[in-house]
């Protein structure tokens with residue numbers, strides 16, 4: 001089941017749990033605005049090339065819309081739509097005053113030079129500048145884009161509207177980015193894991209962790225777990241996988257990856273078939289790479305007691321059922337990886353205040369938001385007798401539905 005079908009299914013279950021009226025349900029599901037623009041740029045050799053850029057603005061009942069911009073050859077409207085909707089529920093679960101959006105350009109950034117990427121980003125911004133803004137829609141980096149991309153959007157947008165750092169988040173620190181943003185998703189994953197384990201009478205220290213993916217999210221998650229006494233026993237990435245039952249030396253692994261580009265060949269552990277990482281014996285399994293990795297087939301072999309969805313949509317609904325039957329507790333993506341968008345919100349707040357927070361304040365505030373959201377989800381689970389995923393979806397959908405009804409509709 002793809003991300004769109006799964007998101008719709010969970011949304012519909014939440015609507016049933018909450019007893020939402022069918023007119024409100026329809027209004028929540030249909031995107032507020034879908035933008036599609038042609039972006040033509042001269043390549044470095046002088047030839048012209050055209051790409052299609054998308055921005056789906058799903059819902060703004062709770063505040064300006066928020067979501068990433070990805071550069072990927074397979075960017076297509078249906079998936080962007082599902083991801084925009086997911087952002088609406090995610091920002092509501094985190095209780096930050098935003099709606100949801102997502103966008104992208106159907107291109108392969110690896111086939112574009114830096115100057116071509118810059119031209120493409122500027123043309124895309126020129127086409128959508130009237131439809132984004134600090135109080136309208138605030139883009140952020142996603143697959144294939146980064147802080148530099150946000151810097152170009154900020155610069156191009158500011159040509160039309162004056163200096164406006166709050167138009168994007170995930171910017172370089174020198175242009176108003178937030179301290180702590182780089183680590184925020186991984187740090188949020190650890191705060192969420194801490195809350196879940198505490199609920200089961202356990203702490204981060206002493207548990208055995210397996211992590212799929214060692215990019216931004218996976219590596220920060222591993223570093224912080226390791227600092228807190230967690231035993232990170234296996235890690236995979238696109239290059240392969242490594243394992244050490246006594247716990248991998250994460251700082252040494254980070255060093256290895258910075259030199260060799262991947263975990264493969266790390267001397268502090270044994271190599272492992274990357275495809276078998278999800279079946280490794282551990283307490284906590286953290287998929288932090290791709291969507292759709294826990295399927296009907298792979299879920300059967302999971303030995304972990306807890307699955308923390310650091311990646312977006314790593315678990316198929318079929319796998320959800322199999323894992324539930326095995327007694328595995330899943331911390332759902334719309335909560336588990338919301339640390340990134342929460343610190344993006346702090347970045348926007350700092351830009352609007354014109355006042356930069358120190359990193360300690362950023363991390364302390366993030367902890368408060370993650371702990372509070374977990375407690376809110378648990379309350380809903382108790383009231384509605386549902387699992388954490390449905391608790392999180394119901395919390396998010398319920399908040400957006402209430403905001404929508406309070407605002408009302410034009411006659």
Ligand SMILES: NC(=O)c1ccc[n+]([C@@H]2O[C@H](COP(=O)([O-])OP(=O)(O)OC[C@H]3O[C@@H](n4cnc5c(N)ncnc54)[C@H](O)[C@@H]3O)[C@@H](O)[C@H]2O)c1
Nearest residue numbers: 185213214215216217236237238288289310311312337340
């Ligand atoms: N970065 C954020 O702030 C953020 C926020 C919310 C959700 N997410 C989600 O978290 C996931 C990871 O994002 P990221 O920013 O760390 O990406 P990234 O590109 O920095 O890292 C991805 C990692 O996955 C690995 N990988 C790719 N294919 C793999 C495979 N077949 N098997 C094992 N590992 C593989 C890569 O080698 C890399 O280590 C994505 O699903 C993303 O949507 C990220």
